[in-house]
Amino acid sequence: MLESLGITSRAEQVYRAMLALPDLGVVDLATHLGIDEATVRAALDELADLALLRPSSVQPGSLRPVSPEIGLAALLGRAEAEVLHRQRQVEATRAAIKSIAAEQLASRDHEGVRRYEDVDAVRFRLEELAANAEVECVSLNPGSAQAPDGKESSKPLNQLALERGVTIRCVYQDSYRNDPGVVGYARWLTGLGGQVRTAPTLPMLMVVVDQRVALLPLDPTDSGKGAVEVVHPGVVAAIYALFEQIWRTARPIDVVPQVDGRGMEPSERELLRILADGHTDEVAARKLGLSLRTVRRMTANVMERLGARSRFQAGVHAAQRGWCDQPG
Structure with missing residues (x-):
């Protein structure tokens, strides 16, 4: 119960016994508590270090317990001061994070476009967007966009976003219905509340967050060459409308593609x-x-x-x- 004050359970047990039976010596305390004398002495040393024991004026050479209202209150005050100090450190860290984010935002192109020249930079930005998403993340994922390490690295962020109530909708190509890695990832995502569909073809890789930020590849045929971020409302709206059009005709990944009356898949x-x-x-x-x-x-x-x-x-x-x- 008092571990939050730095007192072990054994030391607390000895302290309580001394408060209830102040005349007991080491041997008697060991007998009363059913523990060995060495354990009692170790607990007494711990209590003395915490200023919960003082030399007895009545029995020279022995120790007496300090009143809980004094000894424990002092330890509680020290713990509260440490908590306050930690809270101030957390607030200072939060302010530093906001400052860094603001500096990064200020460094962006004022025309509403920013380039990311390599995969690492793109993933870093995607992590930022996922961490700050409030409403929805949607994406088109053509065959050329998939990488196993990318899906695995996105799992923790996607899970946190879904737990915050963020909607996640993804469209993959039909060809990935035969890919165990993508199918496994899709099942994991849908199990947490995400939505995954497939379509025969997709125009390019795209990600739209909260209908306010869109990421598109610099080269639609090679997503490894980097991406461009767009925040212009009109452009983002057009990109999101394209996603919605594809989403409406795509099929949930757990639904087998239907063969039409001519036997065509x-x-x-x-x-x-x-x-x-x-x-x-x-x-x-x-x-x-x-x-x-x-x-x-x-x-x-x-x-x-x-x-x-x-x-x-x-x-x-x-x-x-x-x-x-x-x-x-």
């Missing part, structure tokens, strides 16, 4: 749209986040079903027949 419909635009298998593989071998197998399959002699012809035939449309 969402990824196959998206592949046909890409082919109809005249893109190569290599471009389709990058957009879908799939291997070139997988895309070529899918392309050959849909060409056979459509009776097309070329990839472009397959895309055109599919568009004419409505195969590229979203199922009703």
Whole structure:
């Protein structure tokens, strides 16, 4: 009970016994408490160091306990002073953090744009944004944006944000439904209240926090080259609207993609749209986040079903027949 004052439980036991039975010596205290004499003497030394024992005027050479109203009150006053000192240190640290944050904010481009030239700088900024999020964090995560260490490092911050009531919504590519790492992370996140969906293709990596700050890659094809932060309300609103449009058509990760009446999976419909635009298998593989071998197998399959002699012809035939449309 008195450990917060620096008194061990054994010393407290001896102190209480001495207050109740002040005439007991070391041997008697040991017998009364059922402990050995060495333990009693160690407790007496501790109590003396804390000024809870004083030399007895009645029995020279022995010690008497100091009244709790005096001895314990003094220890409590010392503990309260230490707590006050610690609180002042915490307040000073909090003020220093605000000062550093203000200096950093002041150093930013006044046009509402700031560049982060490498992955470490981007992750550092994402950590800041996650720690200060108040309402919502949304993100698009194409295949080129994923790194196992990035997902793991974001877990503690995401958990704290969700515990504060922040909404987290993420969209991944359908191709990641076969990635154990991403699926495991998605299950962990949804288990805490986050929301994860997938879509066949995503335009680029993007993160929007509280509809006031957006992070976009400097190079949409290579997120490792850094990012640009945008805070201009109009631009952020447009980016957020794009996310919402993709979110509405994306599927929850625990829902299996539906095959339409023609036997077409969402990824196959998206592949046909890409082919109809005249893109190569290599471009389709990058957009879908799939291997070139997988895309070529899918392309050959849909060409056979459509009776097309070329990839472009397959895309055109599919568009004419409505195969590229979203199922009703």
